Amino acid sequence: MFTLGIDIGSTTSKCVLLKDGTHIVAQALVDAGIGTEGPEEAFQSILAQSGLSPEEITRKTATGYGRTRWQGADNEISELTAHALGCHFLIPEARTVIDIGGQDAKVISLDEKGRMSGFVMNDKCAAGTGRFLEVMAGILKLEVDQLGDLAAQSVQPVNISSTCTVFAESEVISQLANGADRADVVAGICQSVAGRVAALAKRAGVRQQVCMSGGVARNRGVREALSQALEVPVVWSPMAQMAGALGAALHAWQKCGKPT
Amino acid sequence: MFTLGIDIGSTTSKCVLLKDGTHIVAQALVDAGIGTEGPEEAFQSILAQSGLSPEEITRKTATGYGRTRWQGADNEISELTAHALGCHFLIPEARTVIDIGGQDAKVISLDEKGRMSGFVMNDKCAAGTGRFLEVMAGILKLEVDQLGDLAAQSVQPVNISSTCTVFAESEVISQLANGADRADVVAGICQSVAGRVAALAKRAGVRQQVCMSGGVARNRGVREALSQALEVPVVWSPMAQMAGALGAALHAWQKCGKPT
Ligand code: SF4
Numbered sequence: 001m002f003t004l005g006i007d008i009g010s011t012t013s014k015c016v017l018l019k020d021g022t023h024i025v026a027q028a029l030v031d032a033g034i035g036t037e038g039p040e041e042a043f044q045s046i047l048a049q050s051g052l053s054p055e056e057i058t059r060k061t062a063t064g065y066g067r068t069r070w071q072g073a074d075n076e077i078s079e080l081t082a083h084a085l086g087c088h089f090l091i092p093e094a095r096t097v098i099d100i101g102g103q104d105a106k107v108i109s110l111d112e113k114g115r116m117s118g119f120v121m122n123d124k125c126a127a128g129t130g131r132f133l134e135v136m137a138g139i140l141k142l143e144v145d146q147l148g149d150l151a152a153q154s155v156q157p158v159n160i161s162s163t164c165t166v167f168a169e170s171e172v173i174s175q176l177a178n179g180a181d182r183a184d185v186v187a188g189i190c191q192s193v194a195g196r197v198a199a200l201a202k203r204a205g206v207r208q209q210v211c212m213s214g215g216v217a218r219n220r221g222v223r224e225a226l227s228q229a230l231e232v233p234v235v236w237s238p239m240a241q242m243a244g245a246l247g248a249a250l251h252a253w254q255k256c257g258k259p260t
Numbered sequence: 261m262f263t264l265g266i267d268i269g270s271t272t273s274k275c276v277l278l279k280d281g282t283h284i285v286a287q288a289l290v291d292a293g294i295g296t297e298g299p300e301e302a303f304q305s306i307l308a309q310s311g312l313s314p315e316e317i318t319r320k321t322a323t324g325y326g327r328t329r330w331q332g333a334d335n336e337i338s339e340l341t342a343h344a345l346g347c348h349f350l351i352p353e354a355r356t357v358i359d360i361g362g363q364d365a366k367v368i369s370l371d372e373k374g375r376m377s378g379f380v381m382n383d384k385c386a387a388g389t390g391r392f393l394e395v396m397a398g399i400l401k402l403e404v405d406q407l408g409d410l411a412a413q414s415v416q417p418v419n420i421s422s423t424c425t426v427f428a429e430s431e432v433i434s435q436l437a438n439g440a441d442r443a444d445v446v447a448g449i450c451q452s453v454a455g456r457v458a459a460l461a462k463r464a465g466v467r468q469q470v471c472m473s474g475g476v477a478r479n480r481g482v483r484e485a486l487s488q489a490l491e492v493p494v495v496w497s498p499m500a501q502m503a504g505a506l507g508a509a510l511h512a513w514q515k516c517g518k519p520t
Pocket residue numbers: 124125126127163164165166167384385386387423424425426427
């Protein structure tokens with residue numbers, strides 16, 4: 001039996017096709033989110049990869065910021081539920097899931113069975129979210145995805161004293177103007193995000209394993225800074241960015257009466 | 261006897277020359293702040309206006325963000341002390357002074373004698389500060405000083421749901437793209453600042469008269485929205501932008517042993 005999960009974010013659409021609730025058969029990531037053809041494109045890619053017709057997929061569950069915008073889904077679940085399920089599948093020992101999204105950050109506490117036992121989130125302030133990284137990448141004329149590797153080259157990260165994205169932006173501009181090393185500046189940017197998210201995680205309670213979910217998990221600058229700030233290892237799965245879509249596909253499977 | 265006050269901000273330098281602690285003899289405003297020739301230029305303008313030599317000014321007191329950067333001052337006082345003194349001079353009935361600066365916002369409580377009895381400030385978040393207005397003016401390709409008059413033409417202010425400057429910026433861009441009236445958008449921007457500052461003022465305690473100080477006081481869009489949000493009249497002096505410099509000049513006078 002096939003179930004599908006789709007995670008429609010503000011900037012990307014992700015799809016995962018699951019067989020019998022246990023095997024990932026196909027996955028798709030499209031760099032276009034809510035309000036675009038992104039979700040449909042991701043879905044069509046799944047059909048093409050798997051050779052299935054839409055009818056052969058028993059249930060389709062949507063999640064993410066734009067989950068109500070795609071007509072193809074049978075039901076919707078919250079991002080929190082989706083990420084909890086997805087992360088538990090990818091890393092069964094995960095007890096704290098840190099998901100830094102495009103415009104928010106969430107910390108989800110999981111019990112032994114992978115059920116969400118609590119969460120804390122910030123969706124009011126761009127500091128400590130992917131948006132902060134985007135703004136900073138813009139100043140540096142880099143892609144967000146380039147920040148992690150550049151940060152890794154830093155010898156002495158600069159200290160960014162303002163937490164606020166707007167004030168930090170001015171600080172970064174003046175540091176670059178003063179000739180600060182770009183890698184050191186980027187490392188400082190990653191530390192700023194990590195510091196903000198670590199404070200959020202401490203409010204939720206930090207239990208190991210701590211795992212990162214969502215696209216920012218690929219940024220090793222943020223990952224390492226987060227591990228330092230929390231003083232525990234931070235694990236992640238290379239599939240972290242698909243965790244929401246995966247969780248939705250798992251939820252669809254559970255809804256079909258086949259609990260994982 | 262002449263005393264001088266200079267208020268060195270992040271973007272402007274202001275100077276006031278006071279005779280006998282009671283008469284404003286000269287004033288100067290230069291659109292250049294800390295780290296520039298602005299402070300010296302403002303001071304030279306005062307000398308030119310008054311025909312005085314530096315030696316004829318008994319005492320010079322500096323205030324503002326960049327107060328330590330100008331060598332000409334005899335002493336320095338905090339912005340809070342300066343604005344309290346200046347506002348009490350301009351509006352003796354003032355009990356609550358709201359000063360929205362270029363990158364912060366302060367609410368100062370005054371007693372009957374114009375002494376500061378408490379204060380609350382926000383210097384961590386660009387929302388609810390002049391910086392928010394600057395960012396928004398940038399999107400609209402307007403000067404900050406044009407916002408107030410444009411807001412006054414609004415029929416139905418748009419609601420900006422995000423408090424965060426960064427997220428509000430995206431909202432404003434998409435509202436403009438969707439054809440929202442520019443005056444309505446600007447009125448919404450003023451309401452956003454006012455809402456944030458009103459929350460700060462409520463923490464400090466709102467006692468009448470409420471008076472606005474600093475450059476943003478000239479923006480009648482913010483003034484009116486603030487009055488609505490606080491449900492009390494908000495008074496201001498056309499000299500509001502000079503209140504800090506005036507307060508410094510008054511302080512210099514007091515230091516000469518002649519209390520106002
Ligand atoms: S601190 Fe900065 S980034 Fe955070 S809400 Fe305020 S304006 Fe936005």
